[in-house]
Amino acid sequence: MNKFKLxxxxxxxxxxxxxxxxxxxxxxxxxxxxxxxSFSKIETxxxxxxxxxxxxxxxxxxxxxxxxxxxxxxxxxxxxxxxEGTAPVVRxxxxxxxxxxxxxxxxxYMGPFFRYERPQAGRFRQFHQFGFEILGxxxxxxxxxxxxxxxDILKELSFKNTTIQVNSIGDSECRPYFKKVLTSxxxxxxxxxxxxxxxxLKENPLRVLDCKEEKCQVVKAGAPQIVDHLCEACHAHFKQxxxxxxxxxxxxxxxxxxxxxxxxxxxxxxxIVENSEEGGSLGALIGGGRYDNLAKMLGGRDVxxxxxxxxxxxxxxxxxxxxxxxAKVEEPEIFLxxxxxxxxxxxxxxFEEFRKAKIPMAESFSKDSxxxxxxxxxxxxxxxxxxxxxxxxxxxxxxxxxMETGTQQEIKLDxxxxxxxxxxxx
Ligand code: HAM
Numbered sequence: 228m229n230k231f232k233l234x235x236x237x238x239x240x241x242x243x244x245x246x247x248x249x250x251x252x253x254x255x256x257x258x259x260x261x262x263x264x265s266f267s268k269i270e271t272x273x274x275x276x277x278x279x280x281x282x283x284x285x286x287x288x289x290x291x292x293x294x295x296x297x298x299x300x301x302x303x304x305x306x307x308x309x310x311e312g313t314a315p316v317v318r319x320x321x322x323x324x325x326x327x328x329x330x331x332x333x334x335x336y337m338g339p340f341f342r343y344e345r346p347q348a349g350r351f352r353q354f355h356q357f358g359f360e361i362l363g364x365x366x367x368x369x370x371x372x373x374x375x376x377x378x379d380i381l382k383e384l385s386f387k388n389t390t391i392q393v394n395s396i397g398d399s400e401c402r403p404y405f406k407k408v409l410t411s412x413x414x415x416x417x418x419x420x421x422x423x424x425x426x427x428l429k430e431n432p433l434r435v436l437d438c439k440e441e442k443c444q445v446v447k448a449g450a451p452q453i454v455d456h457l458c459e460a461c462h463a464h465f466k467q468x469x470x471x472x473x474x475x476x477x478x479x480x481x482x483x484x485x486x487x488x489x490x491x492x493x494x495x496x497x498x499i500v501e502n503s504e505e506g507g508s509l510g511a512l513i514g515g516g517r518y519d520n521l522a523k524m525l526g527g528r529d530v531x532x533x534x535x536x537x538x539x540x541x542x543x544x545x546x547x548x549x550x551x552x553x554a555k556v557e558e559p560e561i562f563l564x565x566x567x568x569x570x571x572x573x574x575x576x577x578f579e580e581f582r583k584a585k586i587p588m589a590e591s592f593s594k595d596s597x598x599x600x601x602x603x604x605x606x607x608x609x610x611x612x613x614x615x616x617x618x619x620x621x622x623x624x625x626x627x628x629x630m631e632t633g634t635q636q637e638i639k640l641d642x643x644x645x646x647x648x649x650x651x652x653x
Pocket of ligand 1: 310311312313314342349350351352353354355356358359360510511512513514515516517518533534535536537538539540541
């Protein structure tokens with residue numbers, strides 16, 4: 228049996244108070260872009276039937292094969308912690324009859340996801356994503372919109388050095404033929420592939436193009452490219468997407484080997500990467516693409532769609548390294564010091580009155596000596612200390628001390644909020 232250790236599980240972490248400000252800044256940026264583009268928020272459960280991911284993400288993918296946290300419930304259902312958000316959103320779209328709403332339906336989400344991956348830089352077993360999904364629209368303009376929104380959010384978060392890598396992986400019309408062409412090329416180079424790719428060759432030859440092993444790079448460099456084998460419809464769609472990106476003046480580059488690790492994609496796929504050294508080692512910050520067949524794969528009707536999702540921890544890690552400014556918490560200018568039991572009791576009420584008046588105030592209810600409290604006030608650099616001792620509590624007044632001049636003034640308890648407002652010019 229494993230020895231019990233009092234620590235988070237490998238690949239999981241606490242989001243500590245010091246990190247919350249980064250999460251808040253990201254949430255604010257995402258919310259504001261989502262609202263502007265009329266996206267509605269959706270929250271799906273963290274647990275789904277395993278079948279949702281088997282059917283959508285695909286049997287032969289790393290996520291389904293190796294990375295899902297799956298278990299049987301007491302009722303005998305096979306369920307999984309969600310490894311990604313697109314399949315649950317499409318499940319919800321079908322289940323809730325969202326095809327009856329005006330199309331396209333635009334949804335965004337944010338929350339924890341789980342993948343049993345080997346923990347390393349930028350790769351966790353519990354991580355957070357925010358994502359956008361546009362469902363019920365086949366036009367290339369929404370591919371452009373999803374890419375633009377994803378890029379803009381990173382820009383808003385002070386990322387100046389990102390590139391959008393794009394590719395088209397075709398659809399059920401042209402991909403099967405390309406797979407044949409690719410497989411026959413890869414077979415001729417089989418002995419030069421890594422062992423994983425030799426296996427992939429049979430199950431999922433496209434994934435060989437995505438392999439990061441050095442051995443496979445040489446094989447990849449001579450491989451046929453899917454963009455040369457797109458059917459007319461996919462070709463025209465891809466051309467339009469690129470025209471939108473040109474029009475939007477977005478910095479993109481064509482990556483003929485970008486295939487993405489999920490089976491539901493059709494046509495456009497993209498990833499946004501950070502070009503700096505630290506960013507490169509983290510992997511993509513955002514990934515997405517079009518998934519016109521996903522609703523059908525889950526048993527629904529045809530629902531053309533496109534979306535993207537971002538890895539929040541990867542973004543936070545770069546924001547921290549660069550010391551990206553986060554919103555300052557309003558620093559209080561007043562400190563409430565209290566002395567004695569009666570004052571302590573009454574000061575809780577006084578503190579609440581200041582909160583209602585939206586005046587930030589610091590306190591240290593746990594410290595007993597006035598000296599210790601004044602020391603805390605000094606450290607915080609507040610301008611005023613409200614001293615509320617035995618005498619003050621009995622006679623219902625507060626002694627207000629100006630920390631810069633050292634002068635003191637007595638103010639009636641029921642007037643102190645208004646008086647302090649005047650002093651703060653609120
Ligand atoms: P994905 O590429 O698997 O796509 O994940 C999106 C982003 O989540 C990645 O670019 C990365 O930043 C982050 N991410 C993924 N795995 C981890 C991990 N183990 N630790 C930390 N961050 C991670 C999807 O999930 C699709 N659902 C995206 C999408 C939405 N496609 C269409 N709509």
